[in-house]
Every structure is written in C-alpha cells, then in structure tokens.
Amino acid sequence: MTLLLSTQKLSKNFDGLQAVSDVNFDLPKGQIRALIGPNGAGKTTFVSMLCGRIRQSSGKVSFEGKDISDLAAHVRINLGMAYTFQITSVFASLSVWENVALAARRASLTSNVEKVVMDSLEKVGIAGKTAQAAGDLSYGHQRLLEIAMGIAQSPLLLILDEPTQGLTDLEIANFIELVRSLSASTTILLIEHNMSVVMQVAELITVFDFGKILAEGTPDQIRANAEVQAAYLGTSNA
Amino acid sequence: MSDLRKSLCLHVGLLAILFVLQFILPAYHHGNLARIMVLAAYAVGYNILFGYTGLLSLGHALFFATGMYGMGLLINQFGAQPASALIGGLFAGALISFFLGLIALRTEGVAFMIVTLMFAQAGYLLILYFGAYTRGDEGFVIQQAERMLWNINLSNPTIRYFAALFVFSISMLATLRLVHTPFGRVLIAIRENEERAQMLGYDVFRHKLAAVVLSGTIAAMSGAAYGLLFGYVGASFASVQYSIFPLLWVLLGGAGTVLGPFVGTLFMFYLIDLSSGITSAYMLIAGITLVLLTLFAPQGLVGELRRRVFRWLP
Numbered sequence: 152m153t154l155l156l157s158t159q160k161l162s163k164n165f166d167g168l169q170a171v172s173d174v175n176f177d178l179p180k181g182q183i184r185a186l187i188g189p190n191g192a193g194k195t196t197f198v199s200m201l202c203g204r205i206r207q208s209s210g211k212v213s214f215e216g217k218d219i220s221d222l223a224a225h226v227r228i229n230l231g232m233a234y235t236f237q238i239t240s241v242f243a244s245l246s247v248w249e250n251v252a253l254a255a256r257r258a259s260l261t262s263n264v265e266k267v268v269m270d271s272l273e274k275v276g277i278a279g280k281t282a283q284a285a286g287d288l289s290y291g292h293q294r295l296l297e298i299a300m301g302i303a304q305s306p307l308l309l310i311l312d313e314p315t316q317g318l319t320d321l322e323i324a325n326f327i328e329l330v331r332s333l334s335a336s337t338t339i340l341l342i343e344h345n346m347s348v349v350m351q352v353a354e355l356i357t358v359f360d361f362g363k364i365l366a367e368g369t370p371d372q373i374r375a376n377a378e379v380q381a382a383y384l385g386t387s388n389a
Numbered sequence: 390m391s392d393l394r395k396s397l398c399l400h401v402g403l404l405a406i407l408f409v410l411q412f413i414l415p416a417y418h419h420g421n422l423a424r425i426m427v428l429a430a431y432a433v434g435y436n437i438l439f440g441y442t443g444l445l446s447l448g449h450a451l452f453f454a455t456g457m458y459g460m461g462l463l464i465n466q467f468g469a470q471p472a473s474a475l476i477g478g479l480f481a482g483a484l485i486s487f488f489l490g491l492i493a494l495r496t497e498g499v500a501f502m503i504v505t506l507m508f509a510q511a512g513y514l515l516i517l518y519f520g521a522y523t524r525g526d527e528g529f530v531i532q533q534a535e536r537m538l539w540n541i542n543l544s545n546p547t548i549r550y551f552a553a554l555f556v557f558s559i560s561m562l563a564t565l566r567l568v569h570t571p572f573g574r575v576l577i578a579i580r581e582n583e584e585r586a587q588m589l590g591y592d593v594f595r596h597k598l599a600a601v602v603l604s605g606t607i608a609a610m611s612g613a614a615y616g617l618l619f620g621y622v623g624a625s626f627a628s629v630q631y632s633i634f635p636l637l638w639v640l641l642g643g644a645g646t647v648l649g650p651f652v653g654t655l656f657m658f659y660l661i662d663l664s665s666g667i668t669s670a671y672m673l674i675a676g677i678t679l680v681l682l683t684l685f686a687p688q689g690l691v692g693e694l695r696r697r698v699f700r701w702l703p
Contacts, residue, residue, distance in 0.1 A: 202588070204584075204588065223592075224587055224588060225587050225588075225590050225591055225592050225593070228587075228588060228589065228590030229590045234588050236585070236588070240582060240584065240585045240588075241582070241585065242578055242581040242582050242585060243581065243582070244581055245577070245578070245581060249574070252574075253574060253575070253578050253586070253589055254589050256571050256574070257589055257590045257591055258590070300589070304589070304590070
C-alpha cells in the first residue's frame with residue numbers, strides 16, 4: 152500500500168486559535184477517504200493546508216513521497232491535486248463550458264480539451280447547460296460544476312469539500328456513483344456532513360474534533376465508536 | 390455564421406472603413422483620425438490590463454512616455470534612424486513595464502493603483518530633472534528631416550494616416566487574437582476569480598506580469614509612434630492626465646471589449662472637439678456627458694451593445 156499523501160505534526164494557528172494541531176495523517180493511493188467532524192473542527196483548514204491555500208504554522212505535508220510544505224498552491228495543483236471549494240467558487244460570468252475548459256487546459260497538453268470538457272460535464276450530469284453563464288446555474292448545479300472542474304484535471308488526488316450540499320436526492324445518488332467510478336484512477340478525500348453519503352462511499356473515515364484526529368476507522372468502526380458519538384451528540388462518555 | 394466569423398468580419402470591416410476614410414475625409418478630420426488611431430492603440434494596450442486582467446493602473450503614462458522618450462532621445466541625442474529608434478522605444482517600454490510589474494504586482498486593488506501612480510510621477514519628475522537632455526516641460530521637436538523611414542516621409546499626412554492605421558491595426562488584431570488564446574482566457578479567469586484561477590493550477594503572478602508587459606509594450610509602441618508621427622516629444626505626455634485618459638477611453642468605450650478602446654477614444658476626442666466649438670465651458674459639457682454615460686451605460690458604449698444586442702462581441 153503506497154502512500155499518496157501524508158502529514159507530520161501539521162498545525163495551524165490563527166492568532167492564538169489552534170485550528171489544527173499536530174495532525175499526523177496518511178492517505179494511501181486509490182482510497183476513498185471521508186473527513187467528518189462537527190462544525191469548526193478544522194476540516195477545511197486542514198485540507199486547505201494540503202493544497203496550499205493556507206500556509207501551515209508548523210509541520211510537514213508530503214505528496215508522493217516529496218515534501219511539498221513550502222510549495223505554492225498552483226505548484227501543488229500541477230503535481231496532481233484538485234480542490235473544490237466549500238463555498239462555491241466558479242467563474243460566474245463565464246460559460247459553464249469555459250469554466251471546465253479552464254480546468255482542462257491547464258491539466259492536459261493534448262488538444263483533447265473539447266472531449267475532456269464534455270466527458271466531465273456528462274459525468275456530473277450538466278452537459279446540457281454548456282452555454283449558460285455559470286452564475287445563472289442553481290446552487291446545486293454550481294456544486295456539480297465545481298466537481299466537473301475537479302475531474303476535468305484528472306488529478307491523482309481529488310479533494311472535495313462538502314460536495315453534496317444543496318444537491319437533490321437523485322443528484323446525490325448520481326454523485327455516489329460518480330465517486331465510486333472515479334476511485335479506480337483517483338484518490339479521493341471528501342469532507343462531508345451527509346452521513347448516509349459518507350457511510351456509502353468511504354472506505355476509511357477520519358474524524359476531526361477540536362483540530363485533532365479523534366478517531367479513524369472503517370464506517371462500521373466509526374459508527375460504533377463512543378467518542379465519536381459523544382463529539383457529535385454532545386453526550387458525556389465518561 | 391459562427392461567432393468567430395462575425396467578430397472577424399466586424400473588426401476587419403472597421404479597419405477597411407478606416408482605410409477608405411483616408412481618401413474621403415477632409416484635411417481636418419483626416420488629421421484628427423490619425424491621432425485618434427494612435428491614441429486608440431494606447432487605449433487597446435491599457436484595456437489588456439484593465440479590461441481583461443482586471444488590474445486598474447493609474448500609471449500607464451509612464452509606459453507611453455517611455456516609448457516616446459526612448460524613441461525621441463535615440464533620435465535627438467544619438468542620431469538614430471527612426472526604425473531603430475522605434476524599436477528602442479518599444480524595448481524600453483517592455484523593460485520598464487517588466488520591472489514595474491515585478492514591484493507593483495506585490496500589491497492589489499487600491500495599493501496597486503497608488504504604486505503605479507507614484508512610479509509614473511517619478512518618471513515624470515525624472516524627465517523634468519534631466520531637462521538638459523529632455524528639455525523638460527518644453528519638450529523637443531523631431532525635425533521633418535529626421536522623420537524619414539526608409540525614404541518614406543512620415544510627416545506627409547497620407548503616409549502618417551496609414552502609419553497610424555498600421556499601429557492601431559496590429560494592436561487591435563493582437564487583442565482579438567489574445568482573447569481567443571488559452572493565455573488570454575486565463576487572464577479573463579484571473580479577472581473573474583483570482584483565487585479560483587490559482588486553485589486550478591495557474592501561476593497567477595506570472596500571468597499578471599505578462600499582462601503588464603504586454604500592455605506596457607503596446608502603450609510604449611503607441612507613445613513612440615505618436616512622437617515620431619507628430620514630431621513632438623514633451624513631458625506633458627508623462628503627466629497624470631495621460632494616465633487617466635486611457636482609463637476614461639476604455640471605460641467609455643467598454644472595458645474588456647476589443648472595439649471599446651477605439652470607440653471610447655473617438656467619442657471623447659470629438660466630444661471635446663465639438664463642445665469646445667460651442668462654448669468655452671466645454672469641459673462642463675464633456676463632464677455631464679461622461680456622468681450620463683456612466684449612469685446609463687456603466688459597461689461603456691460597446692459593453693452596453695454587447696449586453697443588449699450582440700452577445701458574441703469579444
């Protein structure tokens with residue numbers, strides 16, 4: 152089992168607030184991993200340090216065995232990461248097609264951009280909306296566009312930050328299918344609040360609480376973990 | 390007809406009309422249009438940075454004047470030929486914009502505006518300081534005898550008109566091409582959402598720097614051509630006013646449109662020209678018109694047309 156990504160004692164301090172502290176995290180190639188935890192547990196801060204959006208206060212990030220802690224975000228993306236934003240961040244006044252094309256052009260030197268764009272849009276199910284301005288899409292469809300922009304880069308690691316927020320049940324079912332089909336070629340790191348999605352797709356779950364890893368295990372192990380229940384439900388497990 | 394076809398027809402059509410106008414226009418308007426075309430090239434350069442990349446510079450007079458003085462001093466001080474002087478001016482513009490970009494792009498928004506403004510002021514003051522060579526405020530004339538490009542007399546109105554058309558054409562066609570290249574699309578993406586562009590793996594700083602250099606070099610080309618064609622190099626072209634002009638032209642014509650800079654320059658030139666024929670308070674008329682336009686066509690003339698009718702305008 153080769154590691155795609157790992158962190159050593161990764162920490163982030165926001166003016167005295169310890170958002171993430173000393174996290175050691177290993178992600179093997181080809182896995183679908185879910186990150187869960189209560190609001191404010193540090194999940195988004197953590198993945199933002201992985202892809203370079205936020206610089207760590209201390210600690211190390213390695214990707215494919217290489218220390219990438221000091222690399223700028225765009226360099227990390229070029230190494231094979233793709234990141235979809237928690238708060239939808241698309242090019243609102245550009246067309247859906249152009250949004251995905253921007254992602255595809257950077258990643259592929261081939262002249263295949265047209266095909267990659269259409270494939271990505273078809274996979275997420277919004278291929279019929281290519282000419283629309285991205286800002287005119289419904290919120291859920293903007294989420295799907297974000298995912299399309301992620302997979303158009305054919306990344307080694309796809310980081311999805313709350314991808315199913317605002318999707319309909321049907322779209323969620325489609326999303327689960329999509330993640331499973333992607334896992335053959337891509338490692339997926341998923342922040343998700345929808346437990347039924349997590350339990351269905353994740354091979355391994357990492358639970359964050361107060362900036363630390365509280366537990367890690369298969370869906371069944373996590374479901375049975377008393378500490379996790381306490382963190383979520385607020386009951387005492389003393 | 391595909392959108393690409395339509396836009397090509399429109400832009401080449403404009404150049405054809407400008408070509409034909411050479412033979413029709415009375416002398417006065419003929420001279421005006423030659424000036425407008427050279428200045429429109431300046432606006433086109435400005436538009437690449439402001440309209441397409443989303444960076445508002447208040448210091449483009451520095452680039453315009455660098456081209457103009459680079460060319461002028463080479464002729465005046467070193468007796469260079471116009472062709473090499475032009476290339477010298479262009480090269481100086483590219484160099485200055487590269488270094489200014491390296492410094493100014495460390496800032497954003499208002500700070501970027503102030504940094505570019507201050508550097509342009511420094512350039513203006515340098516021209517005054519080295520008055521022994523630049524003749525300061527007064528400037529210097531490039532004699533008719535020095536304006537012979539390969540035995541072609543650039544002070545001849547017809548030649549001058551065609552030279553101006555040439556300068557404008559290359560800058561406009563370059564932008565038209567630019568917005569269809571992957572590089573140009575990334576600039577637009579940076580304008581729309583810089584963080585997203587970076588998180589798609591694009592080196593935002595390098596793209597912006599390239600935009601500054603491209604924009605500055607076109608401005609320098611326009612400045613060099615202006616000095617050579619109209620025979621005068623002066624410090625007023627380095628003043629704040631000449632940094633504000635391209636911003637106004639582009640805003641009026643339509644930022645982020647290929648035709649906008651020309652339309653804006655033409656409109657403003659004749660607005661001042663015509664209103665000064667009516668009253669000595671012509672700036673009042675110009676001012677009110679500008680306010681009305683900003684109120685009712687905030688995207689500029691061409692920008693409004695694109696929004697309402699011609700969605701395909703690049």
